[in-house]
Amino acid sequence: MSETLENLLQETRQFPPPEALAANANVTAAAYDEAAADRLGFWEQQAKRLSWAKPWDEVLDWSNSPFAKWFVGGELNVAYNCLDRHLAEGRGDKVAIHWEGEPGDTRTITYADLHKSVCQASNALTNLGVQAGDRVAIYMPMIPEAAVAMLACARIGATHSVVFGGFSVDALSGRIQDASAKVVITADGGYRRGNPSALKPTVDEAVAQCPTIEHVLVVRRTGQEVSWTDKDVWWHEVVDAADPHHEAQPFDSEHPLFILYTSGTTAKPKGILHTTGGYLTQVSYTHHAVFDLKPDTDVYWCTADIGWVTGHSYIVYGPLSNGATQIMYEGTPDTPHKGRFWELVEKYKVTIIYTAPTLIRTMMKWGDDIPAKFDLSSLRLLGSVGEPINPEAWIWYRQNIGRGECPVVDTWWQTETGGIMISPLPGVTAAKPGSAMSPLPGISADVVDDTATSVPNGGGGYLVLREPWPSMLRTIWGDDERFIDTYWSRFEGMYFAGDGAKRDADGHIWLLGRVDDVMLVSGHNISTTEVESALVSHPSVAEAAVVGATDPTTGQAIVAFVILRGTVEGGDGLVKDLRNHVAKTLGPIAKPRQIMLVPELPKTRSGKIMRRLLRDVAENRSLGDVTTLQDSAVMDLISSGMQGSK
Ligand code: ATP
Ligand code: MG
Numbered sequence: 301m302s303e304t305l306e307n308l309l310q311e312t313r314q315f316p317p318p319e320a321l322a323a324n325a326n327v328t329a330a331a332y333d334e335a336a337a338d339r340l341g342f343w344e345q346q347a348k349r350l351s352w353a354k355p356w357d358e359v360l361d362w363s364n365s366p367f368a369k370w371f372v373g374g375e376l377n378v379a380y381n382c383l384d385r386h387l388a389e390g391r392g393d394k395v396a397i398h399w400e401g402e403p404g405d406t407r408t409i410t411y412a413d414l415h416k417s418v419c420q421a422s423n424a425l426t427n428l429g430v431q432a433g434d435r436v437a438i439y440m441p442m443i444p445e446a447a448v449a450m451l452a453c454a455r456i457g458a459t460h461s462v463v464f465g466g467f468s469v470d471a472l473s474g475r476i477q478d479a480s481a482k483v484v485i486t487a488d489g490g491y492r493r494g495n496p497s498a499l500k501p502t503v504d505e506a507v508a509q510c511p512t513i514e515h516v517l518v519v520r521r522t523g524q525e526v527s528w529t530d531k532d533v534w535w536h537e538v539v540d541a542a543d544p545h546h547e548a549q550p551f552d553s554e555h556p557l558f559i560l561y562t563s564g565t566t567a568k569p570k571g572i573l574h575t576t577g578g579y580l581t582q583v584s585y586t587h588h589a590v591f592d593l594k595p596d597t598d599v600y601w602c603t604a605d606i607g608w609v610t611g612h613s614y615i616v617y618g619p620l621s622n623g624a625t626q627i628m629y630e631g632t633p634d635t636p637h638k639g640r641f642w643e644l645v646e647k648y649k650v651t652i653i654y655t656a657p658t659l660i661r662t663m664m665k666w667g668d669d670i671p672a673k674f675d676l677s678s679l680r681l682l683g684s685v686g687e688p689i690n691p692e693a694w695i696w697y698r699q700n701i702g703r704g705e706c707p708v709v710d711t712w713w714q715t716e717t718g719g720i721m722i723s724p725l726p727g728v729t730a731a732k733p734g735s736a737m738s739p740l741p742g743i744s745a746d747v748v749d750d751t752a753t754s755v756p757n758g759g760g761g762y763l764v765l766r767e768p769w770p771s772m773l774r775t776i777w778g779d780d781e782r783f784i785d786t787y788w789s790r791f792e793g794m795y796f797a798g799d800g801a802k803r804d805a806d807g808h809i810w811l812l813g814r815v816d817d818v819m820l821v822s823g824h825n826i827s828t829t830e831v832e833s834a835l836v837s838h839p840s841v842a843e844a845a846v847v848g849a850t851d852p853t854t855g856q857a858i859v860a861f862v863i864l865r866g867t868v869e870g871g872d873g874l875v876k877d878l879r880n881h882v883a884k885t886l887g888p889i890a891k892p893r894q895i896m897l898v899p900e901l902p903k904t905r906s907g908k909i910m911r912r913l914l915r916d917v918a919e920n921r922s923l924g925d926v927t928t929l930q931d932s933a934v935m936d937l938i939s940s941g942m943q944g945s946k
Pocket of ligand 2: 562566714798
């Protein structure tokens, strides 16, 4: 990308917070002033949300930057903060997790139940020889034992590495080897799309390539046949029989809590290391601030998988540290029918839902009549994470899920940032559809040009973080050099996130996708996000992915891949109409050279569009790394359509 990024999309709609929410909000505008006046003092205040066994001596040690230490000298136990503390305060009978299996089986787990299971799992892991500092891989379906396993590791100071339960043998063994894990915790299988889907055979094959693994701890979920080796032990034999008493020992604030690999949207995944005190402080605070969580009355549901950072920070550590009651769902959104999510919202009277643009656009594609069949009146707040949310998808979410009343919080963050960084505050911000709005209190995000100078309002460039934050990654596991090269070399003294952004006339931040994806068309830097949003604003379009392909006259030309809404019929007339619609919305420079109507888009397992693969298709290259691709058949469909169109 050269100097700045064009700013083509003009969006003027704005939605102030509902009055009742604003009047009773957990966090008010004063938080911005407090943090601006004394950033470290502000975070020190937030750290007091937690229970520390030993107070810190210093809030931040940045002397060896970019290697940060937060709450230096402090000691705490993460599981104690998520469980024991609530029991001590008389909340043991409160429901922590309403779990719903895909076939419709359910479990209600109180904080006392969860505490007991975590204590037993901690004792069982200790009996298997796991000690503080060891690494444990977790390869699980979305069952409560996944959260129990994470918390048990945290409780005994073992560093967990959760690997998404849909990944292949190679992805799993690569991650086990990278972290030299000692134990894998898994299940026989889980339910996906109406059928039991096996996990154990993948683990068996992976473990055969991983000599560091001493034991495999297996939860029985589906009851399917599994082969057994002398490393294998059943969860129900060793955990259920273990002593339910376990005294949590405090760990240093910088003790490694987990390693988690990024989604692999842009490149080979990186093993991101998070530690204890700063991480828990920021996820607890941001969950309280951004979702306005009222633990006594809210029913919270984050639809992410535990295998992604969203599942770590906003299913396990944020909500549980705040004593939330939440929903955990095992399966897919279309099993046994496409209204499953809304049926769950109705059943459990969910008040806060946190999901991803990919899901919102899928629901748009399926049609408005599906959510309309359910009573969604309990909802009071809607969240989005994972990709830029197109303004039209934002509006659809607010109208069709949020009755046109619920605030939408579009939260920007990354595996690397550990917690939410840029987001509206639901009781403060008059949100604009498609904008993540402002850095949270205590966060110094900025948009800069090539020379690291802040762009003025109306300008676009690189999103950077100027100051360290408590839940920042500490390094890439085992590779400090790559940590420095990847994040701290582009701009002196700043963390560069890899994303492009613009600042609008009011100074609000709009994410514009990855800078690697920015298209250079006849000397103009055009973001994929803006062209995609223009396409999605057409009433026939549910989802769009845009890439720049080499072009002899314009340098790069815009190629768009489009999924139509429910019943819309495609054809040359519609394609022409869509090209003109983009030209009218953004200007002629953004008119796509080619639009392909496709049934699906290539996505990572976490649901993000993999533009780099579409670029490979558009430029007739062989495909790059596809290990985190959700469904490889999609690429064959798209490539054959592409050749047919030439
Ligand atoms: P990799 O780094 O391996 O390519 P990844 O970046 O997709 O994978 P994650 O850490 O899961 O891995 O995703 C973080 C990225 O997701 C951000 O850098 C950004 O591009 C995108 N993102 C997340 N939330 C938002 C949001 N609210 N608006 C815009 N983009 C978002
Ligand atoms: Mg990334």
